[in-house]
Amino acid sequence: MSVYHLNGPLTDEDVKKLKLGDTVYISGECFTCRSRLQKYIFDEKHTLPFSTEGRNILIHNGPIIVKENGKWKLMSFMPTSSIRFEKWGAKSVDEWNLKMIVGKTTMGASTMAMMKEKKCVHVSPRSVSPNLWIDSIEVQDVHLYDELGRIEAAWFFKVKDLGPFIVDIDAEGNNYFDKLDGEIAERKQKALKDLGIEEDFEFTKLY
């Protein structure tokens, strides 16, 4: 497993070299996104009020940001679960030309297919450590604050060596967790057996 320090905006070459399980740290300009932004753009047909060129890293996140002496202050940050945005995943990768999505969990089949086509990766954290991250993040600006509210707005971050994150979807459409699923399923069979639950155990159907 390799460790990469990447600088945004990311190129196809940057992401094509990443393998499942690799560790990445990112620097550069990113933006945050949650459901209300995607609903606003893709379902309610508004235009994204900024360009993602030069800012092709999307972070699924609703930060805690307060205003202190007229300046934004980031209180807390943790990537949120990506899988809940699956409905809009492929469109986001395609229309916003994303090269990397940072989020907890992973994405589903349709986004993975689009990521393969457009060369984009998904990376996820392996800890819940906001305090080790917030010093690497500078809040630059915010869009759609009035329309979407403080945590659903699109925040512009400039990050420096933000990480570590592991690559869980590569640019070939492979998923780290699919591999783990098989191993866990095997261990589960053993655990059930150790508890005395026979392999052919079936629940009595009550409904």
Added chain:
Amino acid sequence: MIKTEIYEEALFQTIKRGATEISDDVKEAFEKAIERETDVEAKKGLKATLESMELSAKRENPLCVDTGWPIFYFKVGNNCKLEGGFVELENAARRAVARATEKGYLRATMKHPLTGYDPGNNIGMNIPDFTYQFVDGDFIEISYAAKGGGSECFGGTRHRIVAFADGIKGIEKFVIESFVASARAGAVCPPSVLGIGIGGTANVAANLAKEAACLRTVGSKHPDPMFAKIEEDLYKALNSLGIGILGSGGATSVLAVNVEYAYTHIAGIACATSTNCMVARRASSRIDADGTVSKMKSPNWFGDR
């Protein structure tokens, strides 16, 4: 008579502590998990999480950005007298939640379920949530739990009616299948404190599971050996699966398994699960009749069981 300003401030301080300070029992469970972890990356993740949680207490910022659902549990002495009564207690709790949100200890997470409208203060229809327990005495114990979205939304909370004929095996199989599905790719933010409710109507089982996940001291055992054995067996079984921190592999998938039960109609045994995420946030305070407020290490919710 306990004055409004005293219980309102106690409510606020309890929320702040719950949101920003790791409790001793969770910290101890993390230290044990770090010690036994053999996967290098998982060990780093556990250490980073603990380090960040310790910094939160110093910096007075949230343990995790997702500050979840604001949930209150009140253990109330039968002779407890509050200025303004219990209606005012709930109003004060709402004001305290709004204040904690304004200060950035809580994120404005609670929104309208259909429109997504954000009131900006975590206050709305049926939120915060209040649960009461009545006991002898003239004190009140306040517990605040911040139930994270990951732990609640991605299948950590489930229920199934298991036939009496299927017994403990049926219950254990249901729990293991549920947990594996909900922890995939770290959805419920494992290592989890897994609460299990057995018996009662389905909502009773679900409430017991949530209380077992949020209010039991991590590392405690059910006093009835039959239930303690289920806890121990499932703890071992789930930690043998290799799910690990945020589902990416490792030796600790659950920090604890806590079971609570209720008598029931044995036509079908309601069985519910509730996972609390790794930051397992909660805090408790006690207010005596003379207005003295003291911090509690653990909620003591099941103390009189």
